[in-house]
Amino acid sequence: xxxxxxSEIGRFIAASVLAVVCMLNLVSKFMTSTGQGxxxxxxxxxxxxxxxxxxxxxxDSAKTVGYLVETGFxxxxxxxxxxxxxxxxxxxxxxxxxxxxADKFVILDARIQPAPIVPSRFKAFKILGDxxxxxxxxx
Amino acid sequence: xxxxIECLIWIAAxxxxxxxxxxxCAARSCERLGALGLAxxxxxxxxxxxxxxxxxxxxFGGASLAFVWMNLAxxxxxxxxxxxxxxxxxxxxxxxxxxxxYRDALIPILAITAVVFILTVFLRSSTFIHGGWDxxxxxxxxxxxxxxxxxxxPASVFSPLLANTDYPLLLPSTTVQAWNLLGTETxxxxxxxxxxxxxxxxxxxxxxxxxxxxxxKSILGMLLLMATPLFIDLGAYQYGDVPIAYFFLSxxxxxxxxxxxxSDRKEWLALAGFAAGLCCWTKNxxxxxxxxxxxxxxxxxxxxxxxxxxxxxxxxxVGAGVPVAVLFYFRHAYAPPSVMFGSQTVRGFISQxxxxxxxxxxxxxxxxxxxxxxxxxxxxxxxxxxxxIYAAVAGFNKNQRYSRFLSTCLxxxxxxxxxxxxxxxxxxxxxxKLQQHLDTSLDRLMFQxxxxxxxxxxxxxxxxxxxxxxxxxxxxxxxxxx
Numbered sequence: 001x002x003x004x005x006x007s008e009i010g011r012f013i014a015a016s017v018l019a020v021v022c023m024l025n026l027v028s029k030f031m032t033s034t035g036q037g038x039x040x041x042x043x044x045x046x047x048x049x050x051x052x053x054x055x056x057x058x059x060d061s062a063k064t065v066g067y068l069v070e071t072g073f074x075x076x077x078x079x080x081x082x083x084x085x086x087x088x089x090x091x092x093x094x095x096x097x098x099x100x101x102a103d104k105f106v107i108l109d110a111r112i113q114p115a116p117i118v119p120s121r122f123k124a125f126k127i128l129g130d131x132x133x134x135x136x137x138x139x
Numbered sequence: 140x141x142x143x144i145e146c147l148i149w150i151a152a153x154x155x156x157x158x159x160x161x162x163x164c165a166a167r168s169c170e171r172l173g174a175l176g177l178a179x180x181x182x183x184x185x186x187x188x189x190x191x192x193x194x195x196x197x198x199f200g201g202a203s204l205a206f207v208w209m210n211l212a213x214x215x216x217x218x219x220x221x222x223x224x225x226x227x228x229x230x231x232x233x234x235x236x237x238x239x240x241y242r243d244a245l246i247p248i249l250a251i252t253a254v255v256f257i258l259t260v261f262l263r264s265s266t267f268i269h270g271g272w273d274x275x276x277x278x279x280x281x282x283x284x285x286x287x288x289x290x291x292x293p294a295s296v297f298s299p300l301l302a303n304t305d306y307p308l309l310l311p312s313t314t315v316q317a318w319n320l321l322g323t324e325t326x327x328x329x330x331x332x333x334x335x336x337x338x339x340x341x342x343x344x345x346x347x348x349x350x351x352x353x354x355x356k357s358i359l360g361m362l363l364l365m366a367t368p369l370f371i372d373l374g375a376y377q378y379g380d381v382p383i384a385y386f387f388l389s390x391x392x393x394x395x396x397x398x399x400x401x402s403d404r405k406e407w408l409a410l411a412g413f414a415a416g417l418c419c420w421t422k423n424x425x426x427x428x429x430x431x432x433x434x435x436x437x438x439x440x441x442x443x444x445x446x447x448x449x450x451x452x453x454x455x456x457v458g459a460g461v462p463v464a465v466l467f468y469f470r471h472a473y474a475p476p477s478v479m480f481g482s483q484t485v486r487g488f489i490s491q492x493x494x495x496x497x498x499x500x501x502x503x504x505x506x507x508x509x510x511x512x513x514x515x516x517x518x519x520x521x522x523x524x525x526x527x528i529y530a531a532v533a534g535f536n537k538n539q540r541y542s543r544f545l546s547t548c549l550x551x552x553x554x555x556x557x558x559x560x561x562x563x564x565x566x567x568x569x570x571x572k573l574q575q576h577l578d579t580s581l582d583r584l585m586f587q588x589x590x591x592x593x594x595x596x597x598x599x600x601x602x603x604x605x606x607x608x609x610x611x612x613x614x615x616x617x618x619x620x621x
Contacts, residue, residue, distance in 0.1 A: 010532045011529075011532050011603055012603050012604070014529040014532040014603075015355070015359060015529055015533070015603030016603075017525055017528070018359060018522060018525045018529050019359060021520050021522050021525050022362040022365070022366035023252065024366075025519050025522070026252065026256060026362075028519040029259055029368045030255050030259045033262040033263045033266075033371070034262060042269040042275060046269065085275070086275070088301070089269075089276065089280050089283070092280060092287055093283070093284050093288045093291075095295075095298060096300075
């Protein structure tokens with residue numbers, strides 16, 4: 001077998017090895033994809049926030065809806081930003097204000113750490129379960 | 140039921156528009172494209188429809204279904220044009236012969252691999268029904284906002300209370316179109332868009348490599364893309380990175396069709412310009428890509444002459460006109476300044492260029508992304524060393540039939556890498572937060588270039604099967620048997 005023949009075999013082997021590596025990667029991805037749960041909590045909490053949205057009348061939605069945290073969005077941890085954005089995703093097109101000074105409605109999310117303090121002016125509660133509460137300002 | 144039929148009509152009209160655009164160019168340059176035409180037509184159609192929807196949104200408001208009629212009208216015009224201009228169907232150059240001698244052995248392997256890939260894509264997508272972080276914080280959130288706001292959409296969608304409202308609207312507007320037609324806000328629409336772009340990218344890569352290299356290389360290329368875990372994940376996450384990778388690849392494919400055409404017609408370049416414009420309407424990185432492609436054509440102009448270059452650039456710019464005009468209006472009338480550069484000052488820009496620690500941090504991240512454990516693709520076993528071994532063993536094609544096409548791909552790729560580096564270096568993000576930005580975005584940016592890298596690689600290297608090299612180095616399309 002000449003040099004050319006050897007080079008052709010080498011080329012074919014190199015291509016075959018590359019193909020096998022690809023197959024291994026694909027099969028490995030397939031194996032890890034079966035039975036692996038995704039972030040189902042997004043859908044779960046989305047339904048909770050949809051409930052809040054249905055609680056607010058058309059006139060209410062023009063009022064300030066707050067998300068109870070001790071600081072502005074920029075200063076929240078990544079995790080807490082995620083919770084806030086989930087609420088914003090669920091409540092669209094109602095704007096959510098990441099603050100404690102919202103004057104009409106406030107959402108209390110028990111997942112927020114450290115847990116926010118509920119100002120005394122918020123009296124009425126609607127418990128939506130799984131850590132989500134809708135607070136209303138006292139009349 | 141009626142809404143589902145309306146939705147199917149809209150899908151058919153959108154893809155029909157893309158296929159008609161490709162067909163008009165193919166008939167003009169007397170070529171038959173087959174599967175490649177369909178793979179290109181899918182994305183161009185989705186993009187055209189997204190541009191039309193934005194125009195409809197401006198004129199008729201959020202809840203109107205006028206966009207369907209606009210799609211149907213455009214499709215009708217294109218069909219009439221097709222019939223009037225090429226009544227005899229054009230004298231078509233036959234497709235290059237494909238000496239695919241191992242068809243019987245490889246087709247079953249290919250079919251099994253494709254089935255495993257599709258199953259994995261569906262499994263993964265079903266576990267991320269709302270998509271990943273970027274999907275529900277930007278893309279799908281924006282779609283919800285437009286859909287739920289009705290006539291008030293301009294006031295609410297671009298509110299400073301929302302994040303990244305400067306991002307272009309191709310993906311959200313495609314989602315909203317389907318929701319408007321279905322009359323309900325189902326999560327299965329963005330899921331389907333994610334899956335469609337994944338399958339479209341695979342089909343396009345297979346078809347373009349089949350046309351410009353060889354069946355064996357196209358199968359290897361397709362395998363490489365399908366076996367990239369990050370590709371499967373990004374599609375399931377419904378991120379914009381897979382659609383933009385598709386549009387990068389389609390722009391280069393259309394340039395390849397121009398460079399390989401027997402005639403000197405430039406219509407393919409106009410369509411390439413249109414695809415580049417759609418890149419800009421998909422994600423901000425698209426603007427960098429459009430600039431890179433234009434620069435790549437300039438750098439490789441000596442292969443075709445300067446006078447010819449001026450003509451080429453004119454066609455590309457004219458083709459990009461509609462999506463770029465839509466983007467320009469969106470930016471001018473609605474979008475806030477860019478999150479990354481809006482707060483940057485000239486002094487900050489210059490001082491960051493000379494910050495050695497910033498360079499070191501970015502370089503480290505680039506190296507880790509390419510050769511670190513798992514690489515940017517999150518592979519179990521990175522294929523990159525094996526690609527290097529194959530290139531070393533097989534060698535590179537010295538008699539390139541499509542040398543300018545290959546040069547354009549290579550230069551675009553290098554300019555994109557340089558561009559991404561420059562963006563990280565000069566963006567208005569302080570050094571303290573840069574590492575986090577690199578950690579959350581660089582792998583996705585590298586992935587965007589991955590399909591075009593696979594194309595460039597397989598255009599450059601020799602075939603695994605020597606018999607296929609004979610066909611690959613044939614001198615010109617004119618010599619193919621009728």
